[in-house]
Amino acid sequence: xxxxxxxxxxxxxxxxxxxxxxxxxxxxxxxxxxxxxxxxxxxxxxxxxxxxxxxxxxxxxxxxxxxxxxxxxxxxxxxxxxxxxxxxxxxxxxxxxxxxxxxxxxxxxxxxxxxxxxxxxxxxxxxxxxxxxxxxxxxxxxxxxxxxxxxxxxxxxxxxxxxxxxxxxxxxxxxxxxxxxxxxxxxxxxxxxxxxxxxxxxxxxxxxxxxxxxxxxxxxxxxxxxxxxxxxxxxxxxxxxxxxxxxxxxxxxxxxxxxxxxxxxxxxxxxxxxxxxxxxxxxxxxxxxxxx
Ligand code: C2E
Ligand code: MG
Ligand code: MG
Ligand code: MG
Numbered sequence: 001x002x003x004x005x006x007x008x009x010x011x012x013x014x015x016x017x018x019x020x021x022x023x024x025x026x027x028x029x030x031x032x033x034x035x036x037x038x039x040x041x042x043x044x045x046x047x048x049x050x051x052x053x054x055x056x057x058x059x060x061x062x063x064x065x066x067x068x069x070x071x072x073x074x075x076x077x078x079x080x081x082x083x084x085x086x087x088x089x090x091x092x093x094x095x096x097x098x099x100x101x102x103x104x105x106x107x108x109x110x111x112x113x114x115x116x117x118x119x120x121x122x123x124x125x126x127x128x129x130x131x132x133x134x135x136x137x138x139x140x141x142x143x144x145x146x147x148x149x150x151x152x153x154x155x156x157x158x159x160x161x162x163x164x165x166x167x168x169x170x171x172x173x174x175x176x177x178x179x180x181x182x183x184x185x186x187x188x189x190x191x192x193x194x195x196x197x198x199x200x201x202x203x204x205x206x207x208x209x210x211x212x213x214x215x216x217x218x219x220x221x222x223x224x225x226x227x228x229x230x231x232x233x234x235x236x237x238x239x240x241x242x243x244x245x246x247x248x249x250x251x252x253x254x255x256x257x258x259x260x261x262x263x264x265x266x267x268x269x270x271x272x273x274x275x276x277x278x279x280x281x282x283x284x285x286x287x288x289x290x291x292x
Contacts, residue, residue, distance in 0.1 A: 003071075027080040030066065035093050039066050042097045043273035046282060047115065047244065047266050050258045055288045057113035059149070060098035060265060061273045062090070087119045092131050099139035099146065101276045110283040111135065113245075115147040115180060123150070123165040129172050136177075143176035147201065151182050152193050169198045180244065187230060194239055202236045204229065206247020206267070210256065226256060233260045 002240035021218035038060060051266050064072040081087040095116050101115040122128055136143055150169075165199055169179050181193065185208055194202065210225030229245075236243045248267030256266055271282065282288045 005182040005214070010090065010094075024080045024083065024216050027077055027271075028084045028086065031064070031077055031081060031084075031086055031090075035065070036090060040090065040093065041066055042066055042094055042101070044098075044101070044114075044274065044279035045266055045273040046279065046288070047264050048114070048237040048270050048272045049264055050254070050262055053254075055112065056264070057115060057147070058279055059115040059119070060094060062094050062117075063089070063273075082119055082121055085121060087121050088125060091117075091119055091122045092135075095132065096135045096138070099135045099141045100281045102145065103141040105280060105283060106145065110280075110289070111145065112283065113147055114141075115149050116224045117182065118151065120151075120165075123168055124162065126164070129168045132172055132177065133175070143172075147173065147178040147180050149180045149182040149203065150199075151187060152184070152190065153187050166198065172208055173200070180242075183246075185228075186192075187286070191235070193218055194235065194241065195279075201243065201263075202232065203244045203246050204232050204262070208232065209247050209249065209253050209267075210289060212250075212252070226260075227257055229256070229262075230260050233257075233262050238263065 041064075043061045043063055044058035045061060046055045047059060048054065062074050062078075063075075064077055066072070070287045078087065081090055095118075098116050100113050104111065125131070132146070132148070135141075136146065148169075151167075173179060173243050178200040179198060180203050181197070181199050182203045183205040184194075184202045186205045193199075202276060208225065208228050210222045210229065212222075241263070243262045244264040244266060245253075245262050246266050248254060248257065248265040248269050250269055253267075254265060254269060274282075
């Protein structure tokens, strides 16, 4: 009976697995052609300089809007896009679109930076650096206005930092493009990456943002969370890297980050990711805008 039950469980497990695989391949089928059908959209979330709380940049974040359906968030399709390799053309499209939009803002004298997420698969392409230069050239965006966001996992393939990815990043930085480590402190984090990789900025993962104080009656954020954020900012500063805090949702978090010397912040406290036109409106507003 135990054997039979075990067999039944295996069957259930196999069924669940193949249903999951089926769901992924269905997503892949619908995603193929999404570029041609104009279903992909780039949203832009403001990056705010903490010293004066001006909008000095944006992060480009992809959305998928199939006709007649609700908008799909990246967590729902980026993994399938990575598995299938579709992330390569999709990532290139996001890069080109982001450069075009922000180059247009530059022509209107809003010289902000744009931060674009890059998947591991893209960095393994032999012509990745050439794709970036082409996007910059065609859009007219200066190289120094582009930040590429990589995750620590991006650089690790079977336990080894890939030479190809490093060479691309070095080439790009040689031409003024900046590199940020995204979601720092999560996943395959290693402090050594900050020392060894060709990077310019560290993005502190939103999971490190302190919540409301745990101690009733005490003001100020949870001391453990504060210690962690301070350690990351001090480490980055010691290595001459810029710091960007993500997932900032409260005034208390902003005040703490300013006190600890964090350079920039991004989060719902300031603004959600917005369509290009709405982000452009913020740039021209008195409260947010910065003219260079
Ligand atoms: P990420 O690069 O770490 O981007 C930050 C995510 O945090 C975004 O989610 C953003 O909307 C969200 N966020 C911003 N402020 C707050 C806040 O105050 N609170 C909370 N709870 N969340 C906040 P989104 O847009 O859903 O993107 C999720 C992830 O999908 C991104 O994480 C990134 O890893 C990936 N992604 C998005 N666009 C692209 C892309 O063009 N290419 C690649 N390869 N990955 C992308
Ligand atoms: Mg990012
Ligand atoms: Mg991030
Ligand atoms: Mg994150």
